Amino acid sequence: MSIASAIIQNTPIFGKMFTVDKSTGLEEINAWPALMIMASFVWLAIAGLLGFVMPATQIFDLDTGHFYTTLTLHGAALAFPFSFQLMMGVGLHRSGGCVGKAVTGVFPALAFITMNLGAALLTVAVLMGLKVSLIVMYPLPIVGAQMGIWSMNSVILGFTGIYLVLACMILCYPILVLKMLFFGTKRPELVLSERSLNDPGMVGMTLSALTLLIAGTPLVIVGTTVLFALYGVIPMTMAAWATEPVVFQYAFFIFAHNLMEAMALMVMSAMYATLPLYLADGTRKLFSNRIANAALWILLLTSITSFLHHFITLYPNQPASLSYWGNIMSWGTGIGAALSIFTVLATVWQHGLRAEPGIIAVLAGFVLYILDGASAMVTSNIAWAFQLHGTMWQSGHTMTVIVAMSMMWMGVLYHHYPVITGRKLDPVLGVWFVRLFAVGGIGAALSMLAGGAAGMPRRFAAWNQEGWMIYGNLILFFGLILGASFVVYAYSLLKSRDISSPVVHQVAAA
Amino acid sequence: MLDFLFTGWGAFWMTLFMLVPFAFMFFYVIHRKSVVDSGPSGSPDKKMSRLEGIWLTVVFVVFVGVNLASLKFMPTIASAHAATTRTDIQNIDLSAKSWAYELSSREIEAGRPVRFSGRSTDTMHGFAVYHPDGRMLFTMMLMPGLSKPTSLVHTFNEPGKYKVRCLEYCGVAHHAMQDELTIVKSN
Numbered sequence: 001m002s003i004a005s006a007i008i009q010n011t012p013i014f015g016k017m018f019t020v021d022k023s024t025g026l027e028e029i030n031a032w033p034a035l036m037i038m039a040s041f042v043w044l045a046i047a048g049l050l051g052f053v054m055p056a057t058q059i060f061d062l063d064t065g066h067f068y069t070t071l072t073l074h075g076a077a078l079a080f081p082f083s084f085q086l087m088m089g090v091g092l093h094r095s096g097g098c099v100g101k102a103v104t105g106v107f108p109a110l111a112f113i114t115m116n117l118g119a120a121l122l123t124v125a126v127l128m129g130l131k132v133s134l135i136v137m138y139p140l141p142i143v144g145a146q147m148g149i150w151s152m153n154s155v156i157l158g159f160t161g162i163y164l165v166l167a168c169m170i171l172c173y174p175i176l177v178l179k180m181l182f183f184g185t186k187r188p189e190l191v192l193s194e195r196s197l198n199d200p201g202m203v204g205m206t207l208s209a210l211t212l213l214i215a216g217t218p219l220v221i222v223g224t225t226v227l228f229a230l231y232g233v234i235p236m237t238m239a240a241w242a243t244e245p246v247v248f249q250y251a252f253f254i255f256a257h258n259l260m261e262a263m264a265l266m267v268m269s270a271m272y273a274t275l276p277l278y279l280a281d282g283t284r285k286l287f288s289n290r291i292a293n294a295a296l297w298i299l300l301l302t303s304i305t306s307f308l309h310h311f312i313t314l315y316p317n318q319p320a321s322l323s324y325w326g327n328i329m330s331w332g333t334g335i336g337a338a339l340s341i342f343t344v345l346a347t348v349w350q351h352g353l354r355a356e357p358g359i360i361a362v363l364a365g366f367v368l369y370i371l372d373g374a375s376a377m378v379t380s381n382i383a384w385a386f387q388l389h390g391t392m393w394q395s396g397h398t399m400t401v402i403v404a405m406s407m408m409w410m411g412v413l414y415h416h417y418p419v420i421t422g423r424k425l426d427p428v429l430g431v432w433f434v435r436l437f438a439v440g441g442i443g444a445a446l447s448m449l450a451g452g453a454a455g456m457p458r459r460f461a462a463w464n465q466e467g468w469m470i471y472g473n474l475i476l477f478f479g480l481i482l483g484a485s486f487v488v489y490a491y492s493l494l495k496s497r498d499i500s501s502p503v504v505h506q507v508a509a510a
Numbered sequence: 511m512l513d514f515l516f517t518g519w520g521a522f523w524m525t526l527f528m529l530v531p532f533a534f535m536f537f538y539v540i541h542r543k544s545v546v547d548s549g550p551s552g553s554p555d556k557k558m559s560r561l562e563g564i565w566l567t568v569v570f571v572v573f574v575g576v577n578l579a580s581l582k583f584m585p586t587i588a589s590a591h592a593a594t595t596r597t598d599i600q601n602i603d604l605s606a607k608s609w610a611y612e613l614s615s616r617e618i619e620a621g622r623p624v625r626f627s628g629r630s631t632d633t634m635h636g637f638a639v640y641h642p643d644g645r646m647l648f649t650m651m652l653m654p655g656l657s658k659p660t661s662l663v664h665t666f667n668e669p670g671k672y673k674v675r676c677l678e679y680c681g682v683a684h685h686a687m688q689d690e691l692t693i694v695k696s697n
Contacts, residue, residue: 068682133679139654143633144681147608245634245655280548287558313636313651317658320586331573338569341532342562345539350558352548353540360540367536374528381576383516383583386648386662390636390677393521449525453518455646457638457677462685466644 002104004031004112014038017493021422029096029190030420032108036089037413039116040082041490047077048483055476057461058469064461068131071459073123075134075398080165081119083402084259086409087266088115088173092180093416094270095205097192101180111172118164125158133459135256136162138248156230163227169259170216174209181206192419195273200292204269207300208262215258215304218251246317257307260401261333264303264369265296267408268340271362274412275344278359280352287346295339302332309380313389323382330380337373340366357430361411364438368404371442372397375449392471393452395459400445403482407437410489417496424499429492433485440482447474516583518645524576585648589663592623599663600624606635606652608680609687616689620666621696627659628652636677639691642670649677666693 001009005027008015018038020030053070056062088111096103129150132140141159145152181197195202222242229239241247272292276284286292308326311318344366353359375397379388388394410433418424451471456463463472514520543551581587592599600622603614607630618624628637630652637660638649650660666672676687 064685065682068684131682137634137679140633140679140681143608147681149682245653249634249653280543281550291562311651313649314653314660315586315589315650316661317653317656320590323586327577331577334573335566335569338566341536342565345536346558346562348539348543349551350553351543351550353544354548355540355544363536363540367533370532371525371529374525377528377573378521378525381580382586383580384521386585387516387518387646388521389651390638390649391518391646393518449522453522455518455640455644457675457685459679460677460685466640 002027002031003109004035008035008038011038011042013494014042017041017490017496019421021420023422024419025189026097026192026419028102028104029093029192032103032112033089033093033096034420036085036092036108036112036115039112040086040089043077043081043085043119044486045490047074047082048486050074050077051479051483052476055463055472055479058463058472059476065131067461068133068459069126072126072131072133076122076126077119079134079398079402080169081115083406083409084169084263085115086406086413087263090409090413090416091205091266091270092176093420094273094412095177095180095202096190097419098195098202098273099180100186100188100191100194101184102187102190103176103180107172107176107179111168111176114164114168114172118161118166118168121161121164122158123161125154125161128154128157130154130158132158136252138252139243139245142243159223159227159230163223166216166219166223166255170212170220170255174213177205177209178213181209198289198293199273200286200289200296201269201273203293204265204272204296207296208265208269211258211262211265211300211304215262216255219255222248222251250311253307253310257310258303261299261303261306263405264401265299267365267369267405268296268299270412271344271366271408274359274362274415275347277415278354278356279347280354283351287343287350291339292343295336295343297336298339299333299336302329302336304329306330306333306380309385312380312382312385327380327382327385331377334373334377337370341370356414357425357427357434358411358414361414361430361434361437362408363411364434365404365407365409365411368400368407368438368441368445371445372400372404375400375445388452390457391452392448392456392458396445396448396452399448400441403441403444407441417493418499421496422499423496425492425496429488429495433488433492436481436485436488440478440480440485443478444475444482447471447478451475512579512582516580528572585662585664589625589661592625592663592665596623598622602626603659604628604637605631606637606676606687607631608633608635609676609683611637611674611687611689613689617692617694618666619696620669620693623663623665625661625663626650627661629656629659630654633680634678635680635687636675638675638677639664640673640675641668642672647672651678669693669695 005020008018018034020034050070051074054067057067092103141155144150145155225239225242228234229236306326306329308322309330312323378384456468463469605612635652639647641647652660672691674689
């Protein structure tokens with residue numbers, strides 16, 4: 001039994017959801033991915049519960065420090081150890097089964113350890129008092145320590161945790177994916193569904209890994225320098241260039257923005273790979289691989305420089321020409337999305353669809369993803385950016401893209417779950433998951449966007465003014481529905497039954 | 511109508527304009543081809559190619575049209591234009607430090623352009639100005655360590671008290687970092 005399988009088996013509650021079926025002989029493509037997926041759900045549970053603390057502090061007039069603590073933990077946990085790790089786990093299982101390569105050895109272990117240890121260290125740092133939001137807001141960590149709001153030890157611990165998480169996302173995971181795609185010998189016994197690198201399902205994976213590696217390299221260089229200085233490995237004077245706010249911020253957002261785009265490329269490619277398997281006529285092919293691949297390439301090429309939209313309101317320090325470019329490229333990603341929309345609808349139109357919960361979850365997540373895309377394009381237009389930047393619009397956009405991609409991955413997981421665990425899921429619970437998630441996700445998104453439109457600031461512990469509380473209440477309401485959908489999903493995993501047993505509708509039986 | 515479109519609520523309606531028809535179309539296709547009739551449609555390739563062309567053309571026209579229409583509302587263009595054509599610009603220098611602003615003046619004459627030039631002396635801050643009715647007029651990002659200030663030219667047309675808020679998270683009293691501008695009638 002691998003270490004990963006052993007950890008899963010010894011984990012209470014969550015372990016039961018993801019115990020790997022060893023009888024298939026596929027443990028080498030299932031164990032580490034299953035462990036990553038399980039860990040992502042543990043973080044989801046923690047971060048999801050924390051999400052209710054923010055509106056609670058506002059509704060019940062509690063200490064605003066709790067708001068900012070939760071803000072940091074909820075955001076960071078959902079973006080990285082939940083959403084990214086879920087993508088890692090499902091994606092690695094997929095790639096292993098598509099190219100016939102094992103997900104074993106040093107790299108999967110390193111990816112798991114860096115992500116989860118890093119997130120744990122950051123959590124401890126935040127509990128020690130570090131409150132910097134999920135994007136660090138450099139130089140706030142240093143300034144806060146200088147002002148005595150939190151300790152320098154919490155800053156060093158927090159930076160260490162963030163660095164480990166970045167190391168996972170920029171180095172360990174992309175190198176592992178590229179290693180699996182381009183190196184090593186294919187083992188036929190591990191192949192579930194053979195794909196070539198020309199398939200849209202594999203193209204997106206390749207582009208995603210390369211994007212993370214290349215866009216993240218400047219941040220690795222800057223981050224390593226800062227970390228070495230914090231630990232005294234090099235004198236602070238040698239790190240002065242890296243600690244310039246403008247250097248850190250640009251390196252950070254070149255990566256952070258492209259991280260989201262890389263995750264989008266991954267999830268689009270997963271959708272392209274999964275949708276054909278649910279076509280009613282059994283043809284198992286997209287309407288056009290050419291259009292699907294074009295969509296991925298357009299998304300990649302336009303998104304690389306669209307990160308400039310994060311600094312539109314820094315004018316004239318960011319020259320207007322760069323802001324215009326960021327504006328144009330951001331809307332250019334919408335052309336890629338338009339091609340994806342056409343591919344999906346044309347495929348379903350031509351071939352029909354078997355509407356099972358997994359694929360419906362993927363498609364509902366895609367709708368949410370397009371909602372987010374529309375909100376993102378709007379706020380990256382310069383005229384609108386000066387009216388929306390720093391408001392709940394951005395929070396709504398960030399939350400929606402992560403929630404949308406997570407829903408799609410949870411739908412893809414539905415598809416792969418029987419292969420990983422040897423168990424199948426109740427379709428009735430699956431339908432309820434999709435309904436609750438769709439209502440909660442769309443409702444929370446529109447509530448946050450409306451709050452932003454009304455000028456409600458983000459990361460701001462004073463909702464009770466200018467009539468903003470109504471948006472806070474709506475966010476809480478739809479957040480509760482979203483939370484309920486996750487509970488249903490987790491319940492369906494706990495109540496999964498062996499593949500060989502007949503389907504029993506547990507909800508009706510109960 | 512464009513004056514409304516390029517406001518916060520205009521952005522919200524624009525987002526719905528892009529989402530709602532797409533969502534209806536999406537649900538229609540999925541519902542029809544999974545519940546009503548899941549058989550192959552057999553639509554000819556030529557028809558699908560024409561649909562693809564129409565779809566992409568509509569998307570492209572909307573994208574280009576919206577962005578061209580937004581040029582007039584870009585504060586960067588307004589700032590550059592005012593800098594070269596107006597001689598009556600009021601100048602307000604401001605600096606932000608956790609958690610308060612220092613402004614060279616808090617009184618501004620309505621109808622005359624005013625250039626806000628802002629710096630941060632410690633961490634990231636924002637300088638967002640709100641109309642008395644609660645809507646945000648503009649926001650600026652203030653990043654420490656830059657040689658040039660962040661700068662924007664705006665013309666206030668209505669006298670009144672305008673709130674200033676920090677919109678870049680700057681620590682535990684971020685929500686308390688506020689100020690006020692008084693816009694007075696022009697002499």
